[in-house]
Amino acid sequence: MKRILLSVLGLWAGAAGAHEVMPTIGDLTVTEGAAQIELRLNAEAFIAGIDLDGLEDTNTTDRSDVYDALRALPPEDLAERMAPTADTMAEAIRLESGGTAVPLAVTGFAPGEIGNPTFARESTLSLRADLSNSTAPLVLHWPDGYGTLVLRQLGLETGYTGIIEGGDMSDSILPTGQTPKSGFAVFAEYIPVGFDHILPKGLDHILFVLGLFFLSTRLGPLLWQVTAFTAAHTVTLALGALGIVTIPGSIVEPIIAASIVYVAVENIFSPRMHAWRPLVVFGFGLLHGLGFASVLSEFGLPQGQFIPALLGFNVGVELGQLTVIAMAFLAVGLWFGRKSWYRPAIAVPASAVIALVGAYWFVERVI
Template identity: 40%
Template sequence: MKTLLILLGLLLALLLPTHGHDTSVLVFRFQELGDERYQLDYVAPPGSPQGEAPPVLPAHATWEQEPQLPAGPVRLIFATDGKPLSGEDRIVLPWRCSGVLVHAFWRSGETARRFIPRGDEGIVLTIGELRAGVGGTGEAAKRYTLLGVEHMLTGWDHLLFVAGLLLLVKGWRQVVATITTFTLAHSLTLGLSTLGWVKFESGVVEVLIAFSIAVLAVEIIHVSRGQAGITARKPWLVSFLFGLIHGLGFAGVMEDLGLPRQDLPVALLFFNLGVELGQLAMIGLWFAIVKALRAMKLALPLRFAWAPGYALGIIAMVWCLDRAVGLFS
């Protein structure tokens, strides 16, 4: 049975992404050149989605030259047929990244910065949204909240860490204390790091996040054997200490956005709010599943109480080793 579980854990570790904080947020430059000509600039790393397909232009626009998509900086120029772009025209980026931070430069001297998240059609840049004064605080709040929710719900390492905490805690009082301290801790380091007051190498942070899951896994196994340690006795303390590290991981998103200082308060506040909403959604789903299993009288036999700890530990250690190797590559 243990051999089968180890093989299952290794399979899951290979299927889950090893980099839980890959935000895939792209910086995109839009510039009006004049005479109904426009320029697009972005970076396409080797093997990235933006290196595989060009932006999709409005129907009345054409490329000056057939788009070349080299690995690295990409510059594309297009023109419109007899009339400038209108506010309703759209440029669609058919890429799988979470969103783009657009810098728009107009010949009038007007500039704008907008974060555009991915939608059902891809990432849609509506020209009217790239004008200064469009999309105030309310729109920015919505976008950064959605980015925070998405990052939490697609960050497997964060989700597994919270799942490990929920496997350890007993009773609502412990749940509230443990999750609250985790929230306070990662909010603290998210803010400090985003403001530039605390800095850590992102690769090291990734290794430490995987290690934090491994620590929880070991404690889950100990508890299954009746040997509870400090992690089980005081989960709120451990969640706070490791929450500081997870906050540094969240801060990588804000750093990738390259936001100007004046945009930081709104972005930081609502991104963090989105992270908390995603975390609450995950916890709510967890307890709904537990309640449903109890209603169906389904439970893990006591002799297999160690199984979740082994599965979690195998995934965490594969991540840990993979990320540690990545520090030297």
Template identity: 40%
Template sequence: MFFKIFIFLLFFIQSSYAHELRPAIANLNIYEEDNITNATLSIRLNLEAIIAEVDINHSNTKESKQSDKYESLRNMSAVELLEKFNSKIKNLQNKIYLISTNSNYNLVLLNIDIPGVGNTNVARDTIVDFDIQNIKDEDLKFFWDKNLGSIILRVNSPNNEDLYSKLIATGKKSDWFNPKNKKEVDFFDNIRSYTHLGFKHIIPKGLDHILFVLALFLLTPKIKPLLLQVSIFTLAHTITLFLGVLNLIKIPSVIVEPIIALSICFIAIENLFTENIKKTRPYIIFIFGLLHGLGFAGILNEIGISDGLFISSLISFNVGVELGQISVIFLSYVFIALLFQKRLWYRNKVTRPLSLIIASIGLYWFIQRLFF
């Protein structure tokens, strides 16, 4: 029975993790030429998902009816994919909007940078560059078609100052911003956005972090030892989240991600051989927590944080992460501990089998991230 569950979870979690639909990232870079304000719009996006018209209401491509078409496109070379996209270029341009109260600016395609096939288990990031000419000194608003999903917008001045940054939800528009003046972001709106972002990167997107927290929970559902483990983990990943975002510590994701997978495997395997917290476990959790924090920092560095609200954004994101972890523990407690922890067979039929499943998934991820 548990072997069947393991096979199902392994397939489901791996598919979800590898084919996750992430927000696109748009950089609107303002520049001056002969006293005329122009801009380049550089968008990092999932070109295969756009061509296949994958429904963005799904969290990953495997859930979509267009999954087979997406997989076929994902296995194409850069040249083949570009040929497929050529017929869709105009369609994409017509779905991206930079507007003022008086006009709608035209986007002219400059360049498309499509990487090679690489690891087909991971989404391929394509960069599409547009040119926008003769931007007036007026407030602007950016958005794109709701069928293209969410997008992170960054507006950069000619001297590379962050004028405006915003995570624009599906079907929403940016605030009004000026191409020459820094936009003051609403404090409470910013807190709400980054708290939601932090929560979302645990539930549903942080499957590796969810499994790590579940592995901590499975050793013992008793409140005191559980709180000890989670508190140590929280302290550790908070430290490296702050240090990582401040660029005071930098470890490449090719090192961090495999070790995060290994941490899941290690903690889950330890659950198989002990019922109590060993003296070494808190130290091990702390070390692995530091690495998980670097994973969170990588997410925030990719998205970017407005300079004016740096600390509040960082704290809000971390609060969102904690709320996600608390939700995982709460649901585990309600649906596992309250129902089964007093049963004589709890350890043999719940803790050990589930820990074995988690350890197997962690090992699978470790091998995949290290060698593929």
């Protein structure tokens, strides 16, 4: 019991004041004589000098106080503070054209508005490089400490899409478009993107899945719930990614928190699965799918390989969820699941902690 309670409490401690690090999204456009890059980023983290490589929460750094102070700045003040950092970034990011470095210049910065302080504010930094040969292949070097960059080449059906970590560089980017990847290659490329959204970044989805796990030690109830949840979020993930169904995050995120509270509270008061539980889980799964779709929209889907990318992302999500269940089973279910004291000593206290975390998130996201 102690191990699982400490694990869940650890999740709460890390997420209660969650300042989740979002990847930088880079949109590259190559025109006659120039390359333009629009970076959608967490400007405060770069101004504060935070090392974003492998970082999940800015609260865990020694620069968190500086970061939090920057988050409270009005947009115009943030823009003023960003000016020297923008110039530094333009020098640090190396763009090569035909093997020769071309200087990047800052052409604009659009600070984001102050919103929910628990979520990163998105700002846009615009860079431009003059090209002597607009047909020469490009390579982008992303500096150490800058975290994850999702780089997308716009304006082409077969434009480059890649995920670049700090200290790495892109593959060769052809201004006229890339050689199309096979469907299987795209499918495999998006599996880790979906997995990463569950482990380690999807704390709310992790707690929801744990809530399903702690209902009963029997395999049947767990399979019914996981099947209902998977079927539901698969549908809305596809509809959301296609843009057919869109619901603002201000609505989806609080309801996701409420879903965590519901499954955890029912675990406390019911030792078995009622007939309505899979239906309720299905309903909540529809909303979780829209949450997944919003993440996938940040990374973008290749226009010519939409279906393989969507399937790969969904498989990654499923693998992440199954990993959470397997870890919970190995931690407590395997050793204590058949004990008479398992429910009162482990399942109920763990569910109570999960419910408290979900309730905190609900209030935080509504207010």
